[in-house]
Amino acid sequence: MILRGDDAGAIAQAAEALARGELIGLPTETVYGLGADAASDAAVAGVYAAKNRPADHPLIVHVTGADRVGEFAHDVPDFAARLIDAFWPGPLTLILPRRPDRAAAAAGGQDSIGLRCPSHPVAQAILQAAWARGVHGVAAPSANRFGRVSPTTAAHVADELGPELLVIDGGPCEVGIESTIIDCTRGVPVLLRPGLLPAAALEAAAGERLRGPGDPGLAEAAAPRASGTLASHYAPQAKVVLMEAPQLQAALDALTPDRPAPAVYARTPCRVAPGTVVQQLAMPRSAADAAHDLFAVLRALDATGVPEIWIERPPADAEWDGVRDRLQRAAA
Structure with a gap:
């Protein structure tokens, strides 16, 4: 209720x-x-x-x-x-x-x-x-x-x-x-x-x-145990795969029609071959906006039933530490 x-x-x-x-x-x-x-x-x-x-x-x-x-x-x-x-x-x-x-x-x-x-x-x-x-x-x-x-x-x-x-x-x-x-x-x-x-x-x-x-x-x-610090955490049903932008684009280029398409969440625009249907969502450029959207995006993409969610690895900047931590645990 x-x-x-x-x-x-x-x-x-x-x-x-x-x-x-x-x-x-x-x-x-x-x-x-x-x-x-x-x-x-x-x-x-x-x-x-x-x-x-x-x-x-x-x-x-x-x-x-x-x-x-x-x-x-x-x-x-x-x-x-x-x-x-x-x-x-x-x-x-x-x-x-x-x-x-x-x-x-x-x-x-x-x-x-x-x-x-x-x-x-x-x-x-x-x-x-x-x-x-x-x-x-x-x-x-x-x-x-x-x-x-x-x-x-x-x-x-x-x-x-x-x-x-x-x-x-x-x-x-x-x-x-x-x-x-x-x-x-x-x-x-x-x-x-x-x-x-x-x-x-x-x-x-x-x-x-x-x-x-x-x-x-x-x-x-x-060291005390603490919430949310296990290696694997924050995970959707779909497998989360983190990649750098070039690796992500190469993986998309290698998709074949007989393989179930993943969902993609990335800051860098990605090309998809004609005839290939891949659900894509754009990650915000701001770390605070990305944090705000992160779990809702993972839930929304997971709800589509895709077997994998391919995510562009966040920047190494300190302001992205929280988002990067959650994604690393989701992909563990």
């Missing part, structure tokens, strides 16, 4: 469902989430079951603001506090030391927890209404089957998880890919998943250089 996010009654209905331990679909600026009361192990178990997600793969807990961090985390380092000041509300998740008495199931059993404060007004309205009903944080991974393409509209959620789920419609997601994730449990900021936020801006706000998960001097054994 899809309800309008600009309806106060729908917001109240969603908050009451969360307080009863039920699941809801809710919009954020990144993607739509499958929400549950983060403090309820039974509700969180419902999220894992609905997504067919491994129970040790942690969820991100959404809170109303910086003043709610202490509900779930302790010993917040100074650089993390600076990141919160700079980018919350917004598409940034921080992995922080978890309070031992909070949200163990949502954290996948780890002693750390991922926290985010979404900027979407409908998400904020739901979180505020839920708080008033005793729900102090909403665990909300993307509202799709585990490993599949994330939803960026309410209709995507209903198509993925069924019409019985209460989904609050906040319109198409503004960002379109999941949040940046920074691990703040190892004394320095460690980038676990790129998103829309530029690394240079994150470093400027943190006052520290961002590390990578495999950087020398970081104890790999201490």
